[in-house]
Amino acid sequence: MVNQAPILITGVGKRIGFALAKHFLKKGYPVLGTYRTAHPQLSELKGAQLFAVDFYQQKSIDELITAIRQEYSSLRAVIHNASDWLPESSDQAPTEIFSRMMQIHAGVPYQINLALADLLENSEEGSDIIHITDYVSEKGSSKHIAYAASKAALSNLTLSFAASLAPKVKVNSIAPSLIMFNPHDDEAYRSKALDKSLLKITPGEQEMVDAVEYLMRSQYMTGRTLSLDGGRPLR
Numbered sequence: 001m002v003n004q005a006p007i008l009i010t011g012v013g014k015r016i017g018f019a020l021a022k023h024f025l026k027k028g029y030p031v032l033g034t035y036r037t038a039h040p041q042l043s044e045l046k047g048a049q050l051f052a053v054d055f056y057q058q059k060s061i062d063e064l065i066t067a068i069r070q071e072y073s074s075l076r077a078v079i080h081n082a083s084d085w086l087p088e089s090s091d092q093a094p095t096e097i098f099s100r101m102m103q104i105h106a107g108v109p110y111q112i113n114l115a116l117a118d119l120l121e122n123s124e125e126g127s128d129i130i131h132i133t134d135y136v137s138e139k140g141s142s143k144h145i146a147y148a149a150s151k152a153a154l155s156n157l158t159l160s161f162a163a164s165l166a167p168k169v170k171v172n173s174i175a176p177s178l179i180m181f182n183p184h185d186d187e188a189y190r191s192k193a194l195d196k197s198l199l200k201i202t203p204g205e206q207e208m209v210d211a212v213e214y215l216m217r218s219q220y221m222t223g224r225t226l227s228l229d230g231g232r233p234l235r
């Protein structure tokens with residue numbers, strides 16, 4: 001795509017963020033990707049402009065925003081994927097857990113959206129902000145209390161930014177439940193997690209890629225949520 005405005009994706013080092021970056025690179029979009037850990041597979045993101053960013057460090061966030069604003073005058077999309085799934089059982093103090101969850105899932109999207117809004121508005125073909133939230137935004141989580149609250153905050157940001165940036169920029173959430181397991185998930189966990197939905201599968205990264213594609217092609221959806229949860233609320 002000649003002279004296509006880039007897509008910014010946070011957390012491209014692995015799993016869903018990595019799949020999103022690969023997909024849009026293959027489609028010919030310029031991809032700006034943030035990573036924290038230098039996973040070896042980052043070398044597969046040929047052509048992507050990668051930024052080492054720790055969203056728990058304000059200096060790192062400021063440097064990212066400055067670098068993007070210095071080099072680009074427009075953006076096709078910003079996909080807020082980066083996330084830390086911290087449980088209350090973590091050895092970190094509750095105050096640290098809560099501030100980290102609010103920082104990465106709400107503070108960072110809030111800052112980046114405000115700082116890059118004009119670049120999104122400059123996109124010739126319209127533009128999108130996509131917040132990747134979580135099914136637990138609407139029901140809470142007994143083991144990931146701060147995480148769920150912070151994803152609910154992100155869901156609320158979707159409403160405000162949709163109203164603020166319309167009509168040039170669409171702003172939507174994708175609220176997944178179980179998309180893919182982590183390597184350390186044992187059989188008992190996997191069986192219990194699968195049983196929580198009606199469809200009882202893990203669809204994998206492609207389900208998220210397809211949802212992002214739908215939102216970016218939509219002419220009439222903003223301020224809303226695509227729920228990818230296998231019918232879990234009806235279970």
Ligand SMILES: NC(=O)C1=CN([C@@H]2O[C@H](COP(=O)(O)OP(=O)(O)OC[C@H]3O[C@@H](n4cnc5c(N)ncnc54)[C@H](OP(=O)(O)O)[C@@H]3O)[C@@H](O)[C@H]2O)C=CC1
Pocket residue numbers: 010011012013014015016017035036037053054055056080081082083084085104132133134135176177178179180181
């Ligand atoms: N997988 C699933 O089944 C579900 C996923 N989701 C949501 O989908 C999105 C993608 O999920 P998934 O791919 O599993 O997520 P992962 O937890 O596997 O990866 C998250 C990414 O965010 C990065 N990240 C975490 N903390 C920071 C930080 N402080 N600074 C910069 N980057 C950071 C990680 O970097 P690093 O590699 O260094 O850790 C990693 O690349 C997330 O928003 C998640 O909450 C929601 C429900 C279900």
Ligand SMILES: Nc1nc2c(c(=O)[nH]1)N=C([C@H](O)[C@@H](O)CO)CN2
Pocket residue numbers: 082083084085134176177178179180181182193
């Ligand atoms: N950042 C992450 N958030 C979430 C993950 C994950 O691996 N990283 N995983 C889940 C679970 O799949 C949950 O939806 C089902 O147990 C939730 N969020």
